[in-house]
Amino acid sequence: MGIVYEDLHNYSVTHRSDFWRFTFSFLSLVYEGPIPSVVVTETARIDSIPEWFSGVHLNWAENVLFAGNEAGKPVYSSGKEDGKIAILEVKEGMTQQVRPVTWQELRTRVGRLSQAMRARGVHKGDRIAVVANNSVDTLTVFLATTSIGGIFSSISTDVGARGILERLSQIRPKFVFVDDRALYNRKEIDIRPVMQQICQGLREFTEFQGVVALVRFPNRPADITAIAKSYKLADFLSVATSDTLIFERCRFSDPFLIVYSSGTTGKPKCIVHCIGGVLLNGCKESRLHRSIDHTSVHLQYTTTGWIMYLVSVLSLVLGARIVMYDGSPFVPDPANLIRLASSTGVTHLGISPRFLQTLRENNISPRKVADLSRLQTLSSTGMVLSDSLFEWVYDEAFPSTIHLDNSSGRTDLAGAFTAGNPLLPLYVGGCQSKALGLVVEVFEAGQNTDGSIQKGNSLPIGQAGELVCTATFPSMPVNFWGNGGPRRYFESYFSQFDNVWTHGDFVMVHPTTKQIFFLGRADGVLNPSGIRFGSAEIYGVIEASFADQIADCVCVGQKRVQDTDEKVVLFLLLRPGHIFTNKLVDEIKSAIRRQLSPRHVPQFVFETPEIPVTFNGKKVELPVKQIVSGNSITPSRAIANSKCLDYYYQFSKDDVLHAASQPSAKL
Incomplete structure (x- = not known):
């Protein structure tokens, strides 16, 4: 018809x-x-x-x-x-x-x-x-x-x-x-x-x-x-x-x-x-x-x-x-849930982007470790599924016949x-x-x-x-x-x-394909010089180009009482064995400028020892945004690691901002 x-x-x-x-x-x-x-x-x-x-x-x-x-x-x-x-x-x-x-x-x-x-x-x-x-x-x-x-x-x-x-x-x-x-x-x-x-x-x-x-x-x-x-x-x-x-x-x-x-x-x-x-x-x-x-x-x-x-x-x-x-899902090893899906004849598997990210970090290709011939649909939800993970699912991980339902x-x-x-x-x-x-x-x-x-x-x-x-x-x-x-x-x-x-x-709805892109939470939208974009865009670049060096990151807007414009601040959680350097910061800014636009480039890039997450593993941006903007907050009990928020208070101060943005500085 x-x-x-x-x-x-x-x-x-x-x-x-x-x-x-x-x-x-x-x-x-x-x-x-x-x-x-x-x-x-x-x-x-x-x-x-x-x-x-x-x-x-x-x-x-x-x-x-x-x-x-x-x-x-x-x-x-x-x-x-x-x-x-x-x-x-x-x-x-x-x-x-x-x-x-x-x-x-x-x-x-x-x-x-x-x-x-x-x-x-x-x-x-x-x-x-x-x-x-x-x-x-x-x-x-x-x-x-x-x-x-x-x-x-x-x-x-x-x-x-x-x-x-x-x-x-x-x-x-x-x-x-x-x-x-x-x-x-x-x-x-x-x-x-x-x-x-x-x-x-x-x-x-x-x-x-x-x-x-x-x-x-x-x-x-x-x-x-x-x-x-x-x-x-x-x-x-x-x-x-x-x-x-x-x-x-x-x-x-x-x-x-x-x-x-x-x-x-x-x-x-x-x-x-x-x-x-x-x-x-x-x-x-x-x-x-x-x-x-x-x-x-x-x-x-x-x-x-x-x-x-x-x-x-x-x-x-x-x-x-x-x-x-x-x-x-990763005990006794990261391929555990995939093998279970195979042995039980699963046709519809529901996971999260974080699960897929862990598989990729451990170099696990599900289609190589288990028979997934019965699998029809892979459903993902809970947070933004990056383009790089989307491509990995089909290029390296799962059978090409599955339907990825995001x-x-x-x-x-x-x-x-x-x-x-x-x-x-x-x-x-x-x-x-x-x-x-x-x-x-x-x-x-x-x-x-x-x-x-x-x-x-x-x-x-x-x-x-x-x-x-x-x-x-x-x-x-x-x-x-x-x-x-x-x-x-x-x-x-x-x-x-x-x-x-x-x-x-x-x-944003794509003008040709009509697919819907999730760019971030509305209360966490970044707005430097009136240009609005979502943190998910920044995360996509980091995940696609720096996954071997950076375990996670959180990107927020900073606008204190004395600020006339919002600044974009990016915090990086480095993988063990990797060091925060000027070279890494320059490479990140260059990649963001090239893959997105000059307006997306963070004004400040810092290292962090920990990123706040909920008990479901979702990173939490709003408290970080409030803290670096000069506000004192009472951490929610929904944050699994709320003590880590104490680290971010220093970044509301001008002297720390400029000193900490130099990778050689000691805080």
């Missing part, structure tokens, strides 16, 4: 109600109630958070555990037959001991735990949290909670006790399921002190009933008798009288999940997502953008504290088999604004296309200084600006949890441009 992706995307955003209604009917979902002919009021203001699919009721866990027939009734089909394997569970150091879990076993486990929860007074709307690894136990808690209509929330075990309580004290869970131990990079960690602190920190809340210990190592469970209000999982389950599954079907827009912002700029925001929106948009991405179905095997490397954990679970909705891996969006919308698709040619760099059903545009960057809301101007293709969404979409959060939630929600997304969601990314 000659229809191309651009036609399909245009239809999906100009006929949004029809597109989402057709998509809902296309997916084999379990639901009840008539699908309305108009599933959303298309003219509704985006900041009104309009209701979608009024009259439709469904349950998250039921859609994971069953498929729907044409009438929306649950059936054992689409790959979810009792004897079929649903999950392969693998733990660090035990890649030869893959534990298979069938759909029947998963349904039985969820049924038993949900019955125990009901017996212990868990009802629709109650919050149940986990502080746990990526395991079948964690998934069982997720599905048991949501089968009742409860609200689930997960936190990774690598978050400290204070960070955990910052989150849990806001949502006030009834029970918290906690791993008794954790293992990462061969280091075993006793989580019982965290259990104790959780109990102490939540005891003031009447909702809190206790912690439930999940056993990380089956042959040696930890002794929790000294922890007040604690249960062994077996004791918690003992009150269940059956393993019968009973599903509370809820409104399409009812909440089922609370996720958290990074917390790098303040207390983590508790973002509440709805059942139907995440189910519909997530399955759209997995089925249409990534071609996942009941024949697929999906391995998403993730912790439970990252939104990509949800993406892994969404594959189960489509009947795919998932591989759940817990621990470092996407961006995630936590705030439980989905992606930009994603790959199988209908378009793939070009180096950026994200392949705008996601179906989302009205994504690029606006002229906001210039208001008085806090007023602007109208917003859409930019021509090829010009860099703010990534925005100008119309409602089903996976918008329903609210922020806690006091002042609606106000904080509005301030986070709608306070810059009128009737527009502002996502906070600085992007």
